[in-house]
Amino acid sequence: MSVRLLPVVAVLAVALVAGPVAAGPGTSPSTTNGSATGPHIESVYPNPLADEDAGEYVLLDFPRSTNLSTWTLTDGETNVSLSNTTVSGRVAVTAEPNATRNATDASVLALDESVSLANAGDEVALVRDDRVVDETTYEDAPDAERWNRSADGWEWEPLGATAFAPVRTDAATATAFVLPDDPDVAVETIEVADHRVLLAGYTFSSERVARALKRAKQRGVRVRVLVDDAPVGGMSERQAAALNGLVAAGIPVDVVGGDWARYDYHHAKYAVVDDRALVTTENWKPSGVGGHSNRGWGAVVGGEAADTLAAVFRADDGWRDTVPWRAYRANHTFEPDGVANGTYPSNFEPKRVDVDGVQVLVAPDNAERALVARIDNATESVDVVQAAIGSRHQPFLEAAIRAARRGVRVRVLLSNAWYSADENEAMAEWINAQGKTGDLPLEAKVADPESTFEDVHAKGVVIDDDTAVVGSMNWNNNSARENREVAVVLEGEEAGEYYGRVFEADWTEDGGSGIDLGFDSPLPIGVLVAVVGVLVLGFVVARRIEFE
Known part of the structure; x- marks a missing residue:
């Protein structure tokens, strides 16, 4: 793409008018809830991934039918008259309509002169009869991103980015489970698929899940897989072999990323399995859903959540930043990797729980604001389990500290993984200092799992013992604002109680027990404890994790 050093907008033109417009006092269009309601600039696209920045445009929005004969665009130095035509709605003004049509779904207004917006930064104003109706200024345009108006002001947004709203469904039934305690839930869910499996992941190297997908394909189920193109540390040889096997079995596999990437990571x-959605904190690999290492949380949810995530999958798998696996592998090398093979007890059985409602959160579209609002509305308790926290000023952590200042009990459990242990110890120390200094019900610690799992990889929250958040989103700004992430919020005491018991066991480092006797015992408490001890011992010895 071309690089421009002069801070000048080369302006959109049908006919170039000599001399600058003597613009009147600047005015902004009227707004409602952060959105402009009158004619306005919706976005500016200065830096396409194309030679000479072909396809640059300014997106204008005219809510009512408007003749453009008295309208101009200006950068303060050069003024351009728009054509004598009548438009309505969103219109992309450009001199290269063919290239622009590939970059927007808005109507395209073709101009005679070249559209040229400086990559280094510029200002653009929409003017009518010498009066500025709307204007914006941007700096340092990233590749293939739009300078876009949003409810929070102007911000850079990748071309093709989605705008999913939080979706809440009514009462439903869910299966709550945790890892490494039960690695069978994910496989068994796929095994009963009848018509579709849409699997999205950051990485994929689970042989058990691969076999389940192949069997589904053989039954006539429509199966598709989507993974990230550049996981940290590189894509492994084991993953390449697994994806080769899926493609050989006739399963379409796409890889998302590259120059057109809308997200830093597809995380x-x-x-989506028929009319159910399986959402987990863990990767599709032995250490994750395989049950050989990590503490993770997961949920299988019925109802509309499946259709919501199917729409997310289609949006992520249907744009120009995805390529078929065969094309990707032809130009890449793969990294050797080890395979997790730990064995851990199953202290917590999966549990079918009734939920009052389910909310699907998607990052970067809506998850940050929705989760902050949930924490801000907490009245009794907030229990957090995270691999790490990005900074002391991370919005989720700030919301948790605000909750503690309201008298809400807040506990934060961080991972003991070797790659983050030192940073997590420092963060826990700082959080505890905030609690002590402010006399707040605020505590943090680094997990010490002993023999129950290897390290914490879960990303979960339990709020007021009646709401659980389960998904892929880490507590850092990159995850919430730059990655594709998915989480589900399970509303209801049964879900809160299940994940709350897991959190309590990991917090107190006693390993926990998923056994529910289901009756009121007449035995003295000492005898009952002894009986339960025998039952737990027998249960743990009898049931160990199945290897892949």
């Missing part, structure tokens, strides 16, 4: 971990 979501979910599967």
Whole structure:
């Protein structure tokens, strides 16, 4: 793409008018809830991934039918008259309509002169009869991103980015489970698929899940897989072999990323299986859903959540930043990797729980604001389990500290993984200092799992013992604002109680027990404790994790 050093907008033109417009006092269009309601600039696209920045445009919005004969665009130095035509709605003004049509779904207004917006930064104003109706200024245009008006002001947004709203469904039934305690839930969910499996992940190297997908394909189920193109540390040889096997079995596999990438990482971990959505904190690999290492949380949810995530999958798998696996592998090398093979007890059985409602959160579209609002509305408790926290000023952490200042009990459990242990110890120390200094009900610690799992990889929250958040989103700004992430919010006491018991066991480092006797015992408490101890011992010895 071309690089421009002069801070000048080369202006959109049908006919170039000599001399600058003597613009009147600047005015902004009227707004409602942060959105402009009158004629306005919707976005500016200065830096396409094309030679000479072909396809640059300014997106204008005219809510009512408007003749453009008295309208101009200006950068303060050069003025351009728009054509004598009548438009309505969103219109992309450009001199290269063919290239622009590939970059927007808005109507395209073709101009005679070249559209040229400086990559280094510029200002653009929409003018009518010498009066500025709307204007914006941007700096340092990133590749293939639009300078876009939003409810929070102007911000850069990748071309093709989605805008999913939080979707809440009514009462439903869910299966709550945790890892490494039960790695069978994910496989068993896929095994009963009848017509579709859409599996999205950051990485994929699970042989058990691969076999389940192949069997589904053989049954006539429509199966598709989508993974990230550049996971940290590189794509492994084991993953390449697994994806080769899927493609050989006739399963379409796409890889998302590259020059057109809308997100830093496709970090979501979910599967749409018929009319159910399986959402987990763990990767599709032995250490994750395989049950050989990590503490993770997961949920299988019925109802509209599946259709919501199917729409997310289609949006992520249907744009120019995805390529078929065969094309991707032809130009890449793969990294050797080890395979997790730990064995851990199953202290917590999966549990079918009734939920009052389910909310699907998607990052970067809506998850940050929705989760902050949930924490801000907490009245009794907030229990957080995270691999790490990005900074002391991370919005989720700030919301948790605000909750503690309202008297809400807040506990934060961080990962003991070797690659983050030192940073997590420092963060826990700082959080505890905030609690002590402010006399707040605020605590943090680094997990010490002993023999129950290897390290914490879960990303979960339990709020007021009646709401659980389960998904891929880490507590850092990159995850919430730059990655594709997915989480589900399970509303209801049964879900809150299940994940709350898991959190309590990991917090107190006693390993926990998923056994529910289901009756009121007449035995003295000492005898009952002894009986339960024997039952737990027998249960743990009898049931160990199945290897892949």
